Amino acid sequence: MVTMATSPPFQAVLDRIAEEIEQLPGRGRPADYIPALAALDPRRFGMAVAEPDGAVYGVGEWRQPFSTQSVTKVYTLALDLAREGDALWEHVGREPSGNPFNSLVQLEYENGIPRNPFINAGALVVTDRLHTRTGNAAGALLDFLRAESGNPELSFDKEVAASETAHGDRNAALAHFMASYGNIGNPVPVLLDQYFRQCSIDASCADLALATGFLARHGIGADGSRLLTRSQAKQVNAVMLTCGTYDAAGDFAYRVGLPGKSGVGGGIIAVVPGRCTLCVWSPGLDERGNSVAGVAALDRFTTLTGLSVF
Numbered sequence: 001m002v003t004m005a006t007s008p009p010f011q012a013v014l015d016r017i018a019e020e021i022e023q024l025p026g027r028g029r030p031a032d033y034i035p036a037l038a039a040l041d042p043r044r045f046g047m048a049v050a051e052p053d054g055a056v057y058g059v060g061e062w063r064q065p066f067s068t069q070s071v072t073k074v075y076t077l078a079l080d081l082a083r084e085g086d087a088l089w090e091h092v093g094r095e096p097s098g099n100p101f102n103s104l105v106q107l108e109y110e111n112g113i114p115r116n117p118f119i120n121a122g123a124l125v126v127t128d129r130l131h132t133r134t135g136n137a138a139g140a141l142l143d144f145l146r147a148e149s150g151n152p153e154l155s156f157d158k159e160v161a162a163s164e165t166a167h168g169d170r171n172a173a174l175a176h177f178m179a180s181y182g183n184i185g186n187p188v189p190v191l192l193d194q195y196f197r198q199c200s201i202d203a204s205c206a207d208l209a210l211a212t213g214f215l216a217r218h219g220i221g222a223d224g225s226r227l228l229t230r231s232q233a234k235q236v237n238a239v240m241l242t243c244g245t246y247d248a249a250g251d252f253a254y255r256v257g258l259p260g261k262s263g264v265g266g267g268i269i270a271v272v273p274g275r276c277t278l279c280v281w282s283p284g285l286d287e288r289g290n291s292v293a294g295v296a297a298l299d300r301f302t303t304l305t306g307l308s309v310f
């Protein structure tokens with residue numbers, strides 16, 4: 001049994017997790033509603049841990065870029081919250097939805113105000129507001145990720161963005177519906193273009209573990225500047241814990257015990273405030289859209305190290 005010393009032996013923990021994941025039966029299926037992601041082999045796996053000072057450890061395909069998808073919703077939330085503060089919460093809630101990430105059903109009952117910023121409807125509102133403030137939401141996000149990961153090579157995947165645009169009826173419906181309530185400020189086609197480009201960014205586990213570091217450093221960016229107030233960093237972590245894995249957030253908190261955010265590319269980021277950030281990637285998803293091996297690996301990480309918010 002690997003136990004936590006004053007400095008956790010992250011490399012040994014990661015090596016052990018990779019060995020265990022190798023044996024994992026039934027790894028789910030890649031997201032086939034986005035044709036450009038459907039061909040990914042569910043046995044692929046990588047995982048990275050970054051310490052607040054930027055030291056990074058990894059195992060498997062931890063330097064392999066993958067489609068970040070909804071993981072990016074954490075960063076757009078942070079970017080918008082930093083600009084407009086609490087006024088954001090008049091346009092999007094912060095309660096778990098208990099419904100699938102692309103569900104339309106609650107929006108009509110709740111007058112076009114999405115439950116939280118991590119379901120698609122809520123992320124569309126956040127991206128819309130960020131776009132109004134910056135003139136280029138996807139570009140602001142890419143600049144942020146490049147700066148925080150230290151990787152200037154990060155870029156949009158045009159094929160994935162085009163694939164989502166071609167199969168984007170559900171997101172278009174969400175955006176038009178919210179626009180009818182006055183909760184979208186930009187023309188819907190402009191917003192969808194920004195949102196699909198946002199979701200198409202490719203990055204590796206190492207890149208995302210590093211880019212998430214500001215949430216472990218209580219709002220401080222990679223260069224030492226303050227990105228969020230300490231309180232806002234706590235708020236983003238709290239919304240990740242309660243809403244970051246959609247209608248599986250309760251089970252994720254039970255098994256992993258960390259703020260986390262998944263994406264249908266198979267990535268999941270997680271934060272141990274003050275200690276480290278994690279990113280795991282494996283493209284086989286469960287029926288709620290979360291990586292099967294990814295959740296299992298994070299479950300093992302918090303069990304082996306004892307690092308959790310509980």
Ligand code: GLN
Nearest residue numbers: 069070101120199263264
């Ligand atoms: N781009 C995907 C979509 O909008 C993101 C969903 C996800 O990763 N959960 O459907």
